[in-house]
Amino acid sequence: MGLMIDIKKQYKDFTLEVNFDNRGSRLGILGASGSGKSMLLKCLAGIITPDEGKIILNGRPLFDSVQGINVKPQRRKIGYLFQNYALFPHMTVAENIGIGLPKADKDQMAKILKIMDRFHLTALSEKYPRQISGGQQQRVALARCMILEPEILLLDEPFSALDDHLKDHLQKEVMDYLSDFNGDVVLVSHSRDEIYRMSDSLMVMEHGKSSFMGTTHEAFKSPKYKYVAKLTGCKNFSDLEDDGTFYFAKSWGLQYPKTQFLDVPKYLGIRAHDFIVHHELIEMPSNRLLRGKVLRTVEDIFELTFYIKPLHPSVSEDAEVVFKIAKSKWENRKIPDALILEIPLEHLIPLYA
């Protein structure tokens, strides 16, 4: 059971090549804009026809290029929450929710009332989409999908059209509404926070290619690949040079005994938040301290970002390390010319490609 997909689609000079097998979980698809996420969802929903491959939902083939199967979007039983919600502007909330129900359905009215109650839309039933807020529109769109009892729900960048202060609230709200939904959920987003909060397993897309990463939390903790680390928000990378018994991190000027790693990593990564700053000199193995010149700083509401040039002579000119710290921890100190950063070994991320 679950969703199995293995498709190829060529569009101009863009190739979508996706292969995954998801079993009853919330799948998050993380990718930059233009990586083919939305195109994948449209293939799933039957709006775009792939060139070849197959899509199987809960054992039911929706598309199979070899057997010539291509089920119409109307019959796929897939709920699709569009980025801009795609509510029909000339219909009221109640009409929007009910239009997908077959005419023959005798309980039509009862179903509409029930779902409006569940999504707290009863008071809005006679309003038109333009008369209600973005969050309310999203609920209507979700109700319009859920009333048809889909086998799978596709969420296409569901919160990107909303103001920041609403996002957190609505993410939680949508999770609550979906808590008793048994089908698969596929969430597409370029926001790592959204993916981290709302998905169990993670797939990463880059240039139309997909890679399945396992559970979301594990994938964020140890991303294994450089591009995944980047997508999950890791800012600092260094190439590794093999010095016999050591690996030399070229961008940082630090060396590590090979025995420290199980495999043969190609890069090391460390997140901007994971450094520990020291304000005076301390005794510590030299490969755990990175000394650097502060190039510039950026001040946000709650956070300071430092751009630092490591001082080690063999580090190239354009090497730059990003270090972020909460302002509450920085305690209003003056911005120094140089910083001593500790790299805790447990936060080093070995990357293999």
Added chain:
Amino acid sequence: MSFSPILISLKTASLAILITFILGIFTAYIVVSIKSKGLKMVIDGILTMPLVLPPTVIGFMLLAIFGVNRPIGRLLLDFLGVKIVFSWTATVIAAIVISFPLMYRAARGAFEQVDETLIMAARTIGLNEWKIFWKIMMPLALPGVLSGGILSFARGLGEFGATAMIAGNIAGKTQTLPMAIYSEVAAGNMETARGYVWVVLTLSFFVVVSMNYFSVKRFDKSKSNASERLMEGEEWA
């Protein structure tokens, strides 16, 4: 001043718009759903031709189709006993052909204005193409389609060149208002011509105003909604 040209014109334009309206919408729908861009451009070009060609060229082509010595004209005459050329039907045919591109283009534009994701959404929630057309496309495209219809009606009412060639200028039969004005001026009856001109002016003014009414109504709607939202405040979540 005889009333017959006024009646003939109104009858002709009314029947013509009835047919043009349906035909234009139907054709626009088909063309919008054509996937190949090249084919779409060629078909659109052919369908728009009557708009850019001189009406006499259209008249010539219609004669070439319906003339009694031409295959189709001959067929109609021999088997149905219908003679198109120089009949009232010919005035209607001329008005349809000339006004069709306006209707077709207006409807096509209105359909293309409809947000494509609405159509996609409609499919994913199970609506068939028939229902999508009547419940989503038509209501959303209606203002554009209606103003296209009014414009086509006005064009049909004013048709002269093609009508003159295929229907002639037979008083009480094919003499429409523009024909009558031409004849009266040619005969030096400026007074009568002036009367017809006033009728045409009044009709046309009425048509343009009613067209504005449709677009203004649309504008008012969006305006009142904006103020409505301001009044209510944005109720979030």
